[in-house]
Amino acid sequence: MSSIEERVAKIIIEQLGVKPEDVKPEASFVEDLGADSLDTVELVMALEEEFETEIPDEEAEKISTVQAAIDYVKQHAS
Amino acid sequence: MTDSAQARLALVTGASRGIGKAIAAALVEAGFTVVGTATTEAGAQAISETLAAAGNAGGGVVMDVSDSSSVARAMEAIQSRFGAPLVLVNNAGITRDNIMLRMKEDEWDAVINTNLNALFRVTRACLKGMTKARWGRIITISSVVGVMGNAGQANYAAAKGGAEGFSRALARELGSRAITVNTVAPGFIQTDMTDQLAGGQRDALLSQIPLGRLGQAEEVAGAVAWLASESAGYVTGTTIHVNGGMFTG
Numbered sequence: 001m002s003s004i005e006e007r008v009a010k011i012i013i014e015q016l017g018v019k020p021e022d023v024k025p026e027a028s029f030v031e032d033l034g035a036d037s038l039d040t041v042e043l044v045m046a047l048e049e050e051f052e053t054e055i056p057d058e059e060a061e062k063i064s065t066v067q068a069a070i071d072y073v074k075q076h077a078s
Numbered sequence: 079m080t081d082s083a084q085a086r087l088a089l090v091t092g093a094s095r096g097i098g099k100a101i102a103a104a105l106v107e108a109g110f111t112v113v114g115t116a117t118t119e120a121g122a123q124a125i126s127e128t129l130a131a132a133g134n135a136g137g138g139v140v141m142d143v144s145d146s147s148s149v150a151r152a153m154e155a156i157q158s159r160f161g162a163p164l165v166l167v168n169n170a171g172i173t174r175d176n177i178m179l180r181m182k183e184d185e186w187d188a189v190i191n192t193n194l195n196a197l198f199r200v201t202r203a204c205l206k207g208m209t210k211a212r213w214g215r216i217i218t219i220s221s222v223v224g225v226m227g228n229a230g231q232a233n234y235a236a237a238k239g240g241a242e243g244f245s246r247a248l249a250r251e252l253g254s255r256a257i258t259v260n261t262v263a264p265g266f267i268q269t270d271m272t273d274q275l276a277g278g279q280r281d282a283l284l285s286q287i288p289l290g291r292l293g294q295a296e297e298v299a300g301a302v303a304w305l306a307s308e309s310a311g312y313v314t315g316t317t318i319h320v321n322g323g324m325f326t327g
Binding site: 036038041042045 | 206209210251252254255
């Protein structure tokens with residue numbers, strides 16, 4: 001089983017179509033990885049599916065960087 | 079009937095009678111699995127029976143589009159029983175006609191809530207599934223009245239005009255995911271709603287319609303079925319008028 005970091009990175013690479021080396025912890029989805037607002041919603045949907053969790057809208061809006069996504073998953077996923 | 083349509087689920091609100099019933103039938107004919115909603119248990123049951131008789135795997139579900147919690151419950155039930163709708167037909171609607179000087183706030187509110195606010199509730203609930211599938215059809219039944227206006231229907235015209243703007247905004251928002259968003263604007267169609275018109279009103283109306291007759295629900299349903307099809311894939315953000323020529327925008 002791969003680590004949470006790896007699983008999150010894989011989803012980001014797939015969803016946003018970016019290169020693995022660009023997925024740095026501090027990278028912002030919108031500013032650094034070229035995501036539009038719909039992409040960020042889809043990314044959250046993909047995280048929900050992968051980690052079998054439900055991310056409320058107000059939390060989802062805070063997940064704007066790679067690190068934020070990893071932190072959220074670590075705190076909430078079973 | 080196409081193979082892709084067979085696997086796809088279509089949701090039609092207000093499908094127990096009138097235009098909604100005809101739309102459900104046309105989508106069944108086109109090969110979709112169809113879920114229809116009605117406000118009452120009896121209405122939902124009747125839809126289920128009609129669909130079962132047509133050999134369709136869908137069914138009827140109770141949903142009051144004017145009530146958020148009813149929409150949430152119904153959407154959950156649809157999701158677990160049938161899956162995610164990839165075609166949504168926002169059809170449920172009401173009228174509470176009155177001249178503006180006599181219109182009560184509850185007549186205004188009821189029409190805006192059922193005909194416009196419901197679009198927010200039901201459409202939003204269907205978007206995740208369509209986004210994931212990267213394919214979707216959102217078809218909203220508006221009205222010629224939303225474009226032309228009609229004396230005694232300020233509330234209805236406001237709601238239907240609102241539906242037009244809603245639809246065009248969504249078309250821009252969702253285009254990148256191959257979700258098309260359109261409206262079908264019927265003119266005067268023979269239904270329970272128009273059967274209430276008095277004789278004089280009816281004659282005056284017919285004189286405004288080049289084709290000289292009321293439309294049939296099936297003629298609206300045909301436009302909806304086309305918008306739902308693969309061949310309408312490049313049509314989004316627009317309105318198909320089905321009105322016998324009474325308005326030629």
